[in-house]
Amino acid sequence: MANIKLKAHLREASQPARILAVQAFSRAAGAPLVHGNSIRLLKDAKENYPAWLEAIRSAEKNVHFENYIIRDDNIGKQFADALIAKAKEGSRVRVLYDWMGALTETSGSYWRRLSDGGVEVRCFNPPSFNSPLGWVSRLHRKSLSVDNRVAFVSGLCVGQMWAGYPERDIPPWRDTGIAVRGPVVADVVQSFSRAWAEVGPEIPADELPDQKSIPIEGTVDMRVLGHVAATAGLYRLEQLIAVLAQKTLWLTDAYFVGTTSYVQALRGAAMDGVDVRLLVPGSSGDLKFLRPISRAGYRPLLEAGVRVFEWNGSMLHAKTAVADGRWARVGSSNLNLASWLGNWELDVAVENLGFAHEMEQMYLQDLDNATEIVLSEKNRVHPVEEPEPPPKSHRAGMGSGKSGSAGRLTAGAIRVGNTVGAAITNRLVLGAAEAKIMLSGGAALLVLAVLALVQPLLIVVPFALIAGWFGISLLLQAYLLHKSRKNGNVSDVPPSRNKDNVVEIPGLRRESAAEPPPREPSDARDGP
Template identity: 50%
Template sequence: MQLPESLDVIRVLADQAFSRSAGAPLVAGNRVRVLCDATENYPAWQAAIEDARRQVCLEMYIIDDDRIGRRFVDLLARKAREGVAVRVLYDWFGSLRAGWSRLFQPLTEAGGEVRACNPPRLTAAFSVLSRDHRKLLVADTEVAFVSGLCIGESWMGDPARGREPWRDTGVEIRGPAVADLLWTFAEAWEDAGGSIPESLIPARESIPARGEVALRVIGATPTTANLYRLDLLVAALARRSLWLTDAYFMATPVYLEALREAARDGVDVRLLVPRSSDVPVIATLSRTQYRPLLEAGIRVFEWDGPMIHAKTAVADGRWARVGSTNLNFSSWFGNWELDVAIEDAGVAQEMEARFLQDLRRATEIVLSPRQRVVLSSPRQRLKAMRERARSSARGAVRYAAHLGGAAAAAVRGRRPLDAAEARALATIGAVLMALSLLAWRYPYVIAAPAVVVLFWIGLTAAARAVGLLWRRRTETGRGADGVASRRAGNP
């Protein structure tokens, strides 16, 4: 007789754990549509901008100065001339070329507002390392889009030149969660020095329900690591399956161990990553993490196309995540990121189906009987898919352990190494020896950057100290001296 009540308590505790980990409440009453690649995302974005009547808010890591970027800027400029409040927040580093080339000039001349996130500042030496990596579009209070796609020709490809489009995933959201996404944008916009009238940011309750999907809007910042906590929780709670797609996989040891423990406990853990990447060094580092995953029974696949840029997860056919966060330290701890965590069986099952479809164009990485990391042949891939066996394979040898882990293993002897790790270790050794020779022959080459960095840090600290002292002198009422005198006067 106590079972139903116990189940209710478990549900409440589970929702509390997810809410606290993500730093976001569960918002019900939404309609969600999964959009695949630029061929589905870009037309939906353009239609939403066309239909906007009050405002368009765009937060984007990369807006390229190419035919795709100019197409969106021209559309936004036209809406601004029609009286729609258009706000564009781009990342200073990600859209560096667009800032230099005056890509946004037609938009600002039409009355739109454009701001750069986190440009270099004298008073914040290391903040420049943090990026606004979000991909968000909100039109009025009607519709919002969250994705891994930026705006540029890479996502569309160029058939005339034989360039395939990048594989990526986004979602269209209608319903009360649009208010949460607007608030997330408003916070980032204010951090960049802007302001939005409160009348354009509605309360969640003022937006009618448009469906039955419940989701969380997770707007992470460099100080929160919200999604990292949630990813660890999902890895711990998954019971049947956890399927991950990631563009720049360089997970922390803690998350790697969470995945390994899940696999050891019988969870079907799969990871899909690029084989060829726009950042080749990241692909190389990703491959160095394969071996510990494979040894735990995790299945690793490499995308056979030009680039898979999606950042998605789906667990147990009931929970899914889509957004901008990669499974690496920079995304989890250093950037402004935006994801939605969807608790809906229909959406999750659609994500599972798309994941399986992606695996048809991927090559599985397996362990040979000699514990080498190798590419599986088509015949062996089929066998592995059916039997989940770690079998021998034909193909090229890929990298094994984490690059830092491989170096530590070589120096400390904490685990055996094999030939698959030779190239990674050779790279480490060559780089370190080259740096040592450079420092010996030209010490100023090493010393000069260190001097610049130390001077910048010192100048930053001094500038902030002067600013604090000046503020203390000019503040009245609730200044530091006022607080001290009130404390002294209170019994």
């Protein structure tokens, strides 16, 4: 009897803490917890692509598809055929792709074929003269929703490299996605609608669902993290998870470049006894010169007890996390500032014991094909056992994956910038692993200095052109804003963000709020 009373007392005492945890998660992510959903874990293209195509072919009303890269290859043609066929049957089919993602991957004839087939196609954020740096913010999301009844969120783009090249003995890229049903589908659709409205007219309101219009499909609680860019909702949530994790925190990331504060959060968890693991792509593939750059960021993690693993397959492109066997995340966001603060991303945070267990089992399976990185007795970062180099055909396949190479190159450039900046400002303790980066950075700066002395026009002319471009664009934007305000067409919110700064419970990060969100129920569970 005493034990029963004690357990009841502990449950009662923990209720306020759980409510506070739910509130903290909602505020940090800018995303309310949505109840009553079902979820299905999808591994690699062999499970994701067939599910996507089946959903498209079953559509009766609408298809909303957004993706960073849709390649003009055999896989891309399969999706084009399915989308066109559905549009010709009378369904409203909308496709949103990213300008930069399609720049070298997709021909103009591909988009014309879709348009001629009845598909509404829009390109996200192409360069414009009056916004010199606007192109930096990309549509990096990968989502599909059909008939407001099922939605898919993942890290997969559309291309043959995700399916592999069996005839050349090149394995598929490793990636993860989910299929969801229930009220949370409304949030995914609303997220798509906001990005769609950035490029042209909005989707009619009567086509957009709210959570109440979609029936309950299960018992899974989740949040859709998909607001406008530069809100840092996922960044705050990831740090909160790292702080609250008590037993495990297992991360998979394609282009990890953690900020100082996030690295400290991971270090703090590991030093407090949490089993923190990070699985990243191997550095022995198409860009060998990135090996020291990639591993330079491992040292502070390894020293604190974080376990780091490098994938031995063709390319690890998944972006996932699982903590304490009860909280998990799947989506498009990498653990770097480009995803956290720049791009339009879409992720789903799931609070469910069963799904988290699935994620843990999948993670352990992935580690079977990974090499652990450790610190040697000489305090050097190196693999436990160097994996066998992939065959030539395998390396060729990796090289053909331009998006993977470019992504790793970008991540490497960010890490170089962080390291050089740290050395100049003396704000971080740098180790031997950063020496090569500092050497490269110092040499590059010295070359620029010599060029400026010997051939100053090589430095001055590009700078003058860029400064002139920026100046003209600012003047043009100021004129347009003044003209619009004079005509009474400008509100206090920037035109491209009207109605989007208030979060509504049904749609989370892409919903305009018609009424304040209801409070979370008192029996809601806490996070990890």
